[in-house]
Amino acid sequence: MNDNIVITDLARRFGRFKAVAGVDLEVGAGVFGLLGPNGAGKTSLLRMMATVIRPSSGRLRLLGRDPGSYGPRKEIRRRLGYLPQNFGHYPSFTVAEFVEYFALLKEMPPQRIPAAVASAIERVGLGDRARKKLRTLSGGMLRRAGIAQAIVNDPELVLLDEPTAGLDPEQRVAFRALLRELGQRATVVVSTHLVEDVGAACTEVALMDGGKIVFRGTPGELTAGAEGAGAAGDAPLERGYSAVLAQARATAAAAARS
Numbered sequence: 001m002n003d004n005i006v007i008t009d010l011a012r013r014f015g016r017f018k019a020v021a022g023v024d025l026e027v028g029a030g031v032f033g034l035l036g037p038n039g040a041g042k043t044s045l046l047r048m049m050a051t052v053i054r055p056s057s058g059r060l061r062l063l064g065r066d067p068g069s070y071g072p073r074k075e076i077r078r079r080l081g082y083l084p085q086n087f088g089h090y091p092s093f094t095v096a097e098f099v100e101y102f103a104l105l106k107e108m109p110p111q112r113i114p115a116a117v118a119s120a121i122e123r124v125g126l127g128d129r130a131r132k133k134l135r136t137l138s139g140g141m142l143r144r145a146g147i148a149q150a151i152v153n154d155p156e157l158v159l160l161d162e163p164t165a166g167l168d169p170e171q172r173v174a175f176r177a178l179l180r181e182l183g184q185r186a187t188v189v190v191s192t193h194l195v196e197d198v199g200a201a202c203t204e205v206a207l208m209d210g211g212k213i214v215f216r217g218t219p220g221e222l223t224a225g226a227e228g229a230g231a232a233g234d235a236p237l238e239r240g241y242s243a244v245l246a247q248a249r250a251t252a253a254a255a256a257r258s
């Protein structure tokens, strides 16, 4: 089996609150979009996949390894690229120093680092800013520096939490092309609020609500979910999103009543 992510009945509690409430998911190569309303549990799920937080229960296998023990966790982290939703950056680092810092953390062979750093910075369109300090960058540029550190090690598993937040339209288009390129070899999971990202870059999509996955399919199947439903939205995918979400909530409410 070459699924880089295999998740079984995964849950994560914060106190008594279940942010992730029993997720099953298998993902292979390609770009996988994670959609859902605020608080659905997308970030918590991504953080578990990034080995940043541990599951409360359930099973998680990443790149064929169990992140619960030290050796495999270290190996996963070397092969992983993760862009968190909020990352404390290092204001006095230049873009190149910042990306190099992560290359070193990921234990890349030193002789490969300079070229890998330059290439990652180029791929996110920051080539002319490589020597600028992070504190001088705009929000969108910082996000792109964050994406550069995520891809510097040519990861097999790429986890991006709202990577297009703050990017201007031209950069969003360029970034989606980068996503498609990454997805040819790696498993890429992207959480986003922009359904256009899903339509343009994702081979598959899951919709989360209330800590669960309530839909999984292709962007075309999500769009088809709106047919005849009269759902709200300005674009076909947006209407599919609204219709599928409304239907999942109605089903859950009916199940709770019975």
Ligand SMILES: Nc1ncnc2c1ncn2[C@@H]1O[C@H](COP(=O)(O)OP(=O)(O)OP(=O)(O)O)[C@@H](O)[C@H]1O
Pocket (backbone or CB within 6 Å): 014, 017, 018, 019, 036, 037, 038, 039, 040, 041, 042, 043, 044, 045
């Ligand atoms: N460290 C934490 N401590 C307590 N509650 C948390 C913590 N992290 C997340 N939560 C709660 O878990 C729920 C899911 O949050 P999460 O950030 O995973 O959702 P999300 O789908 O990424 O939302 P958004 O689209 O707003 O980013 C929310 O109700 C949130 O308040």
